[in-house]
Amino acid sequence: MAEHPDAALVRQGYAAFSKGDMETIRSLMTADCTHHSPGSSRMSGHFKGVDNILEHFGQLMELTDGTFEVELKGVYPDGRGHVMAVHKWHGDRGDRGIEMEGGLFFSIVGGKMTDVDECVADIEESDAFWGPAD
Template identity: 80%
Template sequence: MTHHPDAALVRKGYEAFSQGDMETIRSLMTSDCTHHSPGSSQMSGHFKGADNVLAHYGQLMELTGGTFRVELEGAYPDGRGHVMAVHKWHGDRGDRGIEMRGGLFFTLVGGKISDIDECVEDIDESDAFWGQG
């Protein structure tokens, strides 16, 4: 099965994330890309600009001692510059582990990711896992 170019770009981003390849991720984003994370934990908020988005991803790894991982289940384009990606994410912090389904809604402009809206299965559980810092 061939993938729509927008879905292929998102899949490439997930693959790069799984390999820790931040330079490839950077190359897929606009310089002013924004990642919106839900909830009220230390990992929640709006991270604007490629440097801030990548720093946010680095913090996911730092807070979980490198155990954070994401398994892509599907990437679904609308053919108008949006892709909905569904995944399961995992991580360990101290004596606590988490496994949760979630998704990212991508907006693409000019073949690059300009906006990422994150959704999680259980915001309260996600907030409890990440804590306030």
């Protein structure tokens, strides 16, 4: 059985992220897509518009000196424009490392991502790793 197109879209996004292919990620999102990151750290908030989302992704790499990685564990579409993806992420920041389970909940319209809600296993630990908001 073929993979649902929404699940394939999310897999393509994860693959592009892992390769640092921001142009492919840009092509998978609507111009006004919003990414919601939990917590109260410098990496938390609502990032509206594909340019702001890509800047946010760049910050993930910058703050971890390029060590930030995501390992996709599963992709689960509902067939009605939503996909839940679960992953493990890790990175190093200074003398501190982190590894955590998490996930993204995607809303998809017309074959493009329109909204992405991020969840993490431990918001307080994630906040401590990223540091306080400026």
